[in-house]
Structures are given as C-alpha cells and as structure tokens.
Amino acid sequence: MGVVLLSGGMDSCVTTALANQTHRLALLHASYGQRTEARELQAFEEIADFYGAEHRLVVRFDAFRQIGGSALTDAGIAVPENGAALTPGASIPSTYVPFRNAHFLSAAVSWAEVIGATAIFIGAVAEDSSGYPDCRESYYRAFQEVIREGTRPQTAIRIETPVIGMRKSEIVRKGTELGAPLERTWSCYQFEEEACGACDSCRLRLNAFAEAGLQDPIAYRLAVRR
Amino acid sequence: MGVVLLSGGMDSCVTTALANQTHRLALLHASYGQRTEARELQAFEEIADFYGAEHRLVVRFDAFRQIGGSALTDAGIAVPENGAALTPGASIPSTYVPFRNAHFLSAAVSWAEVIGATAIFIGAVAEDSSGYPDCRESYYRAFQEVIREGTRPQTAIRIETPVIGMRKSEIVRKGTELGAPLERTWSCYQFEEEACGACDSCRLRLNAFAEAGLQDPIAYRLAVRR
Numbered sequence: 324m325g326v327v328l329l330s331g332g333m334d335s336c337v338t339t340a341l342a343n344q345t346h347r348l349a350l351l352h353a354s355y356g357q358r359t360e361a362r363e364l365q366a367f368e369e370i371a372d373f374y375g376a377e378h379r380l381v382v383r384f385d386a387f388r389q390i391g392g393s394a395l396t397d398a399g400i401a402v403p404e405n406g407a408a409l410t411p412g413a414s415i416p417s418t419y420v421p422f423r424n425a426h427f428l429s430a431a432v433s434w435a436e437v438i439g440a441t442a443i444f445i446g447a448v449a450e451d452s453s454g455y456p457d458c459r460e461s462y463y464r465a466f467q468e469v470i471r472e473g474t475r476p477q478t479a480i481r482i483e484t485p486v487i488g489m490r491k492s493e494i495v496r497k498g499t500e501l502g503a504p505l506e507r508t509w510s511c512y513q514f515e516e517e518a519c520g521a522c523d524s525c526r527l528r529l530n531a532f533a534e535a536g537l538q539d540p541i542a543y544r545l546a547v548r549r
Numbered sequence: 550m551g552v553v554l555l556s557g558g559m560d561s562c563v564t565t566a567l568a569n570q571t572h573r574l575a576l577l578h579a580s581y582g583q584r585t586e587a588r589e590l591q592a593f594e595e596i597a598d599f600y601g602a603e604h605r606l607v608v609r610f611d612a613f614r615q616i617g618g619s620a621l622t623d624a625g626i627a628v629p630e631n632g633a634a635l636t637p638g639a640s641i642p643s644t645y646v647p648f649r650n651a652h653f654l655s656a657a658v659s660w661a662e663v664i665g666a667t668a669i670f671i672g673a674v675a676e677d678s679s680g681y682p683d684c685r686e687s688y689y690r691a692f693q694e695v696i697r698e699g700t701r702p703q704t705a706i707r708i709e710t711p712v713i714g715m716r717k718s719e720i721v722r723k724g725t726e727l728g729a730p731l732e733r734t735w736s737c738y739q740f741e742e743e744a745c746g747a748c749d750s751c752r753l754r755l756n757a758f759a760e761a762g763l764q765d766p767i768a769y770r771l772a773v774r775r
Contacts, residue, residue, distance in 0.1 A: 422658040426659070433612060436618070437616050456701065465695045473688050474682060
C-alpha cells in the first residue's frame with residue numbers, strides 16, 4: 324500500500340495515477356486553512372472517487388492559520404498576480420507556507436506506519452515551479468533519513484517523488500497518457516469557482532498545457548489567458 | 550528568541566528553565582487528543598505563567614486521534630501499567646505515538662520561521678526513557694538537516710536538546726537548582742486529577758525523584774509508590 328499526498332492539484336493527481344500502477348492507494352488530504360480549502364477538498368474527493376480509493380484520510384492542520392506568514396493562509400497578504408516569482412533567480416515568493424510539507428509528510432508517515440504502507444508519494448516539482456525550498460530532492464532525501472530514525476525499527480517507508488524532475492508540461496502529458504482525471508483537479512491559489520488565471524499556480528498550469536499542446540479542461544476567469 | 554516545545558511534563562519544564570537562561574521564550578504546546586490533554590494544557594499554561602511568557606501558541610493536531618495506533622490516542626489500547634517497557638532491551642511500547650515528534654517539530658519550525666526565532670528547544674530524553682525512536686540524538690541531527698533544506702535560505706534555526714543525555718534524576722536536580730516549577734508539571738499518561746503512579750511515565754518520574762533524593766510535589770493515586 325502507498326500513501327499519496329493528494330492536494331487535488333495537477334501534480335498530485337498525476338502522482339496518484341503513477342502510484343496507482345504499483346500500489347494500493349491510501350489517499351491523504353490536508354486542509355490547512357488555505358484560501359481554496361473547500362475547492363481543493365472537493366477535487367480530492369472527486370479524484371479519490373475516480374480511482375475508487377477506499378482508504379482516505381482528510382486531516383485538518385490548524386497551525387498554519389494560527390502562524391500565518393504566507394499569502395495562502397493569511398488574508399492580510401495578497402496572492403501575487405504578476406508572475407514575478409516564476410522568473411529565474413527570483414526569491415522565495417510570499418505564497419511559500421513556512422515548512423508546510425514537513426507537516427504533511429509527518430501525517431503521511433504516522434498514517435503509513437499504522438496501516439503498514441511502505442511508500443509515501445508526493446507530487447513535488449523542483450525546477451518548473453515556484454521555487455519553494457521544500458520541493459527539492461535534497462529535502463526529501465533529508466526527510467527520508469528522519470523517517471528511518473524516527474519510526475519503529477521494523478517500519479520501512481520510502482518517500483517517492485515521481486514527478487519531481489519533470490517539467491509541468493511533461494506532467495500534463497503523462498497524466499493524459501495515463502487517463503488521469505485532470506478535469507477534476509484544482510490549482511488556483513485564490514478562487515474556488517473559476518480559476519483566476521493570474522496567480523503563479525494558474526500561470527504554471529496554463530503554461531504547462533500550452534507547452535504540451537493540450538487544452539486545459541477547467542474554467543478560468545481570465546479567458547484571455549487560455 | 551527560542552521556541553520551546555512545552556508539553557507540561559517535567560522534562561519540557563526543565564528544558565524551559567534552561568532555555569530561559571539564554572533566550573526570550575516562545576512556548577508551544579501540542580494538544581493531540583492524548584488521554585490527559587486537558588491536564589497537560591493546564592500545566593503548560595501554569596508553567597508559561599510562571600515564566601511570564603508572552604509568546605504562546607497552542608496547536609491542535611487532529612491526525613493522531615484519526616490515525617490511532619497508540620495507547621495515548623486510542624481508547625481501545627490500554628496504557629501499560631506493568632513497567633515492562635522500562636526494562637533494558639524492551640521493544641518500543643504501545644504508548645509510542647507514531648512519528649509524533651516530527652509533527653511537533655514541524656509546527657515549531659513553521660512558527661520559528663515566521664517569528665524569527667533561532668532555536669527550538671525540545672525536552673527529549675534518550676536513555677532513561679521509554680525508548681521511543683524519536684527521542685534519540687541521531688533523530689534530531691536528521692531533523693536539523695530537514696530544517697536546513699526546507700526553510701528559506703536566510704532562516705537559521707537550531708534544534709536544542711539540552712536534557713537528551715541526562716538521567717531523569719539529573720533533570721529533577723537541575724530543575725530544582727534552577728527553581729523550575731516542578732509542582733506545576735504533569736507526567737501521568739492516563740489520569741488528570743491524581744497521577745496513576747503505575748504508567749511508564751509515572752514510574753520514570755517517581756524513580757527520578759527517588760534517585761535524586763527529593764520529594765515529588767504532585768499527588769499520586771497509588772500513595773504506596775511514593
């Protein structure tokens with residue numbers, strides 16, 4: 324069995340499709356007070372339904388809203404719409420949620436240890452991304468060591484990052500090839516009915532579909548950007 | 550500033566006393582559905598009051614109750630009272646909460662990064678303890694690396710484990726020497742009014758006071774064990 328961290332976005336959906344080829348799925352979703360929390364949860368449930376996943380866990384993380392410091396969890400910090408964070412050499416953007424993925428991985432490890440799962444899949448993307456520090460391979464290597472040190476001796480859990488080295492357009496192509504339900508995914512950082520088309524996450528997604536020569540099946544508020 | 554993970558137990562109380570010598574305190578408490586959640590929170594607040602700590606954060610962690618697999622978070626698993634886990638070479642006891650400390654450290658790192666704290670103090674004890682894997686030095690060294698990899702480049706946060714190599718009796722002595730409010734701490738795994746005196750945590754504490762030649766100021770149900 325493999326625990327998959329499924330946010331409901333494109334990368335985690337394709338990661339689920341890949342995990343589904345080799346593992347029984349245990350899908351874990353994090354609700355952490357992010358702006359589009361309800362919409363992401365809906366995407367999670369729809370993707371989980373698509374894969375007929377019996378094992379599902381939705382965990383609430385209260386700390387991020389309490390701590391703030393990110394445009395995704397603090398209403399007082401605007402979500403950037405100018406794409407500046409996506410230029411080479413840009414510093415870490417305000418949408419970085421401090422140390423977020425460690426919380427999610429920790430929940431995945433706890434769950435994996437109890438249900439006897441041997442892998443944790445996470446759809447982190449290193450290069451063609453917003454440049455978050457907790458999306459790089461070296462980060463997952465370090466976390467792997469924490470898992471080895473911090474669990475029972477008989478526990479063996481491997482972190483799998485199958486899309487970490489892919490361009491976003493490759494992820495779109497791979498998902499399409501595997502029949503992943505990309506129409507059920509949600510990527511926008513700020514809206515829940517139509518995607519904004521302007522935040523970094525929308526820009527990365529739109530660029531990815533354009534580069535792949537495919538049509539993004541979801542609706543955007545800024546139709547011009549399609 | 551230093552973030553201190555303060556459960557309300559003896560080890561974290563003495564760790565707070567030590568941190569207080571060198572850092573402004575930011576005290577973080579985890580409520581995670583453990584049996585004595587309310588009593589531990591009370592201890593946290595009383596110790597925080599004692600140190601006049603302005604910066605306090607109480608975080609709820611829902612995942613552990615949902616995941617279960619531990620006597621502390623799953624009402625269907627009894628808290629052992631026979632002390633068997635404390636014999637040398639014993640396997641990891643059922644009070645082990647799978648990968649728990651990674652959740653707490655993650656919250657501490659997120660908070661530290663946002664408030665600009667440069668240290669995280671945790672009162673883990675390696676040898677004279679229940680043998681949890683996430684209480685050993687090698688575990689904290691590994692987690693230190695995850696912090697380095699997973700935070701902003703300008704963030705520098707050191708994990709401090711000032712009591713990790715101490716015997717419990719040394720912790721009692723150190724706390725007494727520093728005037729730490731041991732009478733406000735709570736260690737029992739299962740009761741909230743009087744400590745049971747039989748669970749591993751009570752046994753370790755009672756042994757520690759006995760070895761230190763000091764009187765434990767809290768009340769026990771099993772008066773005979775004092």
